[in-house]
Amino acid sequence: MTNKRKTSCRIQRTKIQNLKFGYQKILLILITATAFTACGNKTETKGTENFSLQKDTITIPVTSIIAPKIKLETVKNEPFQLELITAGTVKAIPNSYAEIAPPFSGRVTKIYLKLGIKTQPGTPLFEMVSPDFIDAQKNFFQSKSAYQIAKLSLKRQQDLKTNGVGSQKDLEEAETNFEVSEKEYQNAIASLKIFGVNIDKLVFGQSLVITSPIAGEIITNEVVMGQYIKDDDAPKAKVANLKKVWVVGQVKEKDIRFIHELDGAEIQVASYPNKKITGKVYHVEEIVDEATRSVQVLIECINNDHTLKPGMYVTVKFIDTPVNTLFVPAKAVLQFNDKSFVFVQIAKGKYMRRYVETGISDKGKIAILSGLQPNETIISEGAFYLLEAK
Template structure:
């Protein structure tokens, strides 16, 4: 074997040896990494040793590191009065509110009303001359005259028939004519009474007197002497009795179950921050507003000082009847998927998961509607340490 061949064999052996060394180094690094990883998992195993799970019961030894962090509380009921806040608007009560619009076109000849004037039902507000009203008067007097003549003709035919002089045919014609005339007369009376006309004092050609239909006061007035008003014009005056008003509160549909008729409500007005205004729920609407997903609730309020004015925005605080309610600390209630639960103490150091139905939140506490009973003891703080128990 030549020297050149010997050198080549030595070089190949040296190359193989270096590759083995690299493989050994990589293997050593992997073993070291696995060892460090195993060391890192030891605290988790130790943490799980803080409690044990048997069936549904969790046991926490006194030597556990989380035992001092667990706080307990015995749940009891307490009186709770629901206070629901909603936005509201003041409205005039429909039966105590009227918009004044004349029944005929005409020109105003006299004005009696003014803003703030007190009215009674039938109080004259203004007068106007109207050709249509004159025609209505004419029809009334013509119908009245025709009816009087028809009655006299009927009486005459009845007398003639009773004396054997008149015919049955003439009597029947007189009776029919009297019936038709009477109906026309009654229709003419009704058409005038609709406009508040006293037919017993009616004089042909008199102006049309527009009167207030309700007791109250004038809250709007656009009547001007000499102006011409059409029968299809917008109302020119408004009368309202504001000693009582409605406040229309908007309650979200999710909260409507807390609202009951005749329950109380407090009204807060920005312009009178120190004034206490109370009312009673008068009506709860049956229809939900699709745009706001709210239900209108009407509250009737006494308003003798007129502090509440129609159109005013207010804040409504609904007050429910106090009820004994079971409350637990908010930290005690945990979630699993879409369910709520608490840990209930069975005996010292032993606890069980209990699913509950929750209600409203108030001052860091949550109402429990079902799932717990008074005088049961629960974990009030530190329950999240037990979330790994399955």
């Protein structure tokens, strides 16, 4: 084969190879373009199936695969009563409860009181002979006599000084003596009046009559005829007016914020499960118990039939006045960082994220304090499908 023919063959082979390479390159470009086109079509389809976002508005087409999963609800105000349940104890009201203990030591000579009898302030309960009371009487009468003498002496010195016969020194001594005597007499009167003694009817040597300080009834009686009672003994009788009582409820520290809004309470007693007892919040203690981290709340209850007895354990349900409150389903409220939001319908198939302030939860719903208005429509279920919208 000549050199010229060999050269011609090499040129032809080179052209064939270049042609094959060109076809391969074109085929690769076509495959790549087809792949990109397919991907582009797939992304667009996904956007069509789900939703689109334009500024703050999310649009869900009717053909979207999540459209059937979205449920709507028009929010409305509804009456709501906050309820808080806790344990409580029945307690007699301090001003309607008295423990009877004699002011002096002595021996019981007469008994008037019996369990259940009604009393008024000053009602005699029992009598006793007391040496200490005799001494108090003696001091009273001596003070009274000294006061009367000092009073007469002062008047005489004032008359003498007025007529120019008495001296200034004698008058000043009489005035000083009168002031001292008067003070001692007033102290003697006060010491007897504290124990219910009528000084106008007091007779020296009379027995000490122990009386009831309040209106009520005898609920405890340990007085025995002839017994000797010391002035430091425990109370021998108790008088109480139980037509009204306090129920002391223990409210946890975290729930104190609700109490100022509550104006009523229901009391449940285990021994009377079907009896409804109501009361009013009377006072909230200012100090938190460090051991239980709770606050005592006093509830005043009418107790004419004496169902509630001091020392009884009860269940307290605090109830506030019904207030119109905006509630939404718990599934409608979503979180972003530390904020809560809902999706509000602004037009058919169009929704906007709205941040809200939430309150308490109740029966699968959450109270909305701000951010929503009655009669607005929100996504009540399926809102989490839109969380990808940025």
